[in-house]
Amino acid sequence: MDADGAERLLPPIAEALREQGVELRGCEETRKLLSDCLPAAEEDWDTEYLAPILSIKIVHGLDEAVKHITRHGSGHTDGIITSSLELARRFTAEVDSASVLVNASTRLSGGGDYGMGAVVGISTDRLHARGPVGPAELCTYKWIAVGNGTLRK
Numbered sequence: 001m002d003a004d005g006a007e008r009l010l011p012p013i014a015e016a017l018r019e020q021g022v023e024l025r026g027c028e029e030t031r032k033l034l035s036d037c038l039p040a041a042e043e044d045w046d047t048e049y050l051a052p053i054l055s056i057k058i059v060h061g062l063d064e065a066v067k068h069i070t071r072h073g074s075g076h077t078d079g080i081i082t083s084s085l086e087l088a089r090r091f092t093a094e095v096d097s098a099s100v101l102v103n104a105s106t107r108l109s110g111g112g113d114y115g116m117g118a119v120v121g122i123s124t125d126r127l128h129a130r131g132p133v134g135p136a137e138l139c140t141y142k143w144i145a146v147g148n149g150t151l152r153k
Contacts, residue, residue: 045072075124104147
C-alpha cells in the first residue's frame, strides 16, 4: 500500500479486519495511521502465520513494493489494486510469483480457479521435472488474473 492510498484506505480496511478478529501488525508509518496496531518486527515480513494475523507495510511506489515482495514474498501469489493499467502491467511483469492478480482477491489462486480441478500440491519452483526432460518439461507458468474488485465468498 502506498502512502497516498494508506491514509484514505487503511483505517476502514483495518476496522473491517478488526471486526473479524484479525490481529494487525504494522510498520512505523502504519502505526501512525492505526494507533492500536502492534509493531511489526522484521521477521513478520517473512512469516506465514496460519492464524488471523496481518502485517502491513506502507511502501512508496511500485519499485519499493516490488523490492519488498522480491525480498519477503513466497513466490506463490501476489496482487495489486490499482486503477492504472501501466502500474498493473509493470507489477505483473516485475513480480516473480506463480500467480499475480490485479484488482482481485489473492484467494483466487487455486487450481480450481484456474480450471485445473482439485489441488494436490503447490510449488513455487521454476522447474519441477525429474528424469528425462524434453521441451514440454522445461515450461513453467505464471498465472495472471485481472478482476474488478473480484472476491472469493
